Amino acid sequence: MTVMAERATQRSPVSLEGFERLADFAAKDSDNTVKLEFIGGRIGVKRAPDGDHTTIVTWLMRQCMQHRPELDLYAEQGLRVEAYRRGRARPDATLVPEAHFAGDGEWADTEGVLMTVEVTSFDADADRRDRKEKPSAYAAAGIPVYLLIDREVGTLIVHSSTDAEAGRYQDIHIVKFGDRLHLPTPVDVEFGTEKLRDFVR
Structure with missing residues (x-):
């Protein structure tokens, strides 16, 4: 290995x-x-993932359950991404309708996915993978919202308004840890992020 x-x-x-x-x-x-x-x-x-990484995903799961109890936040469900579904990604979390992935195998289609989430890790290729390749892959797959929780700089970056043909998101909104976060349609929730300050180095 x-x-x-x-x-x-x-x-x-x-x-x-x-x-x-x-x-x-x-x-x-x-x-x-x-x-x-x-x-x-x-x-x-x-x-x-390290303990803080897992804690952040759990914190986000709790926020989603409080605001949208009819949705599920799956951890590390494999997805077929990019144009023509020629890529394979394992988002840190994927927000979908309840029981959406029931019966699927290791790699599920992105139809019906509302949001993917990545939490940055402290490794050499985090910049390329989470900040460049993943937004392009998720946009090309037609995923409406991509949330990047960037522990290195203490920000949440919300990508939305998918241009699948171009493989990019048209709207990018940056929120500092501690400020309120609005996740646009189809997620359509808003909550505070003060707790995230406890999980940065």
Whole structure:
């Protein structure tokens, strides 16, 4: 697994089907300490989250349950993303109608997904992966809202108004930790973010 992890951020000639077999092997071989993604024709390693990372996702889950109890926030559900669903991503969280992924396998389609969420990790490729590749992949898949919780700079970045054909979001709104966060339609909730100040380094 170590050699694979070191090479994982390089462009890979592996096919999508080959990637899925590799991802399945990696999940079993690493006891779920790493999971693989395939975005922009590149294999990426998603390492096990730290305690603050997991706490932030749990905090967001609580906010969503309080404001939209008819929705579910799934952690690390695999999604088919990018144009023509040729990528594979594992968002830190995915907001969907209740029981939306019931019966799906490891990689689900993005139809019906309301929002994806990433919480930055403190690794070398976080900038490329979470701030550049993921917004493009999620927009191209037609996901209406992408929320990036950026622990490095203490901000929440809300991407919305999907231009799927161009693979980009047209609206980007930045909120500092501690300010109120509004998540636009179809999520349509607003809440304070003061608690996030407790989970930054």
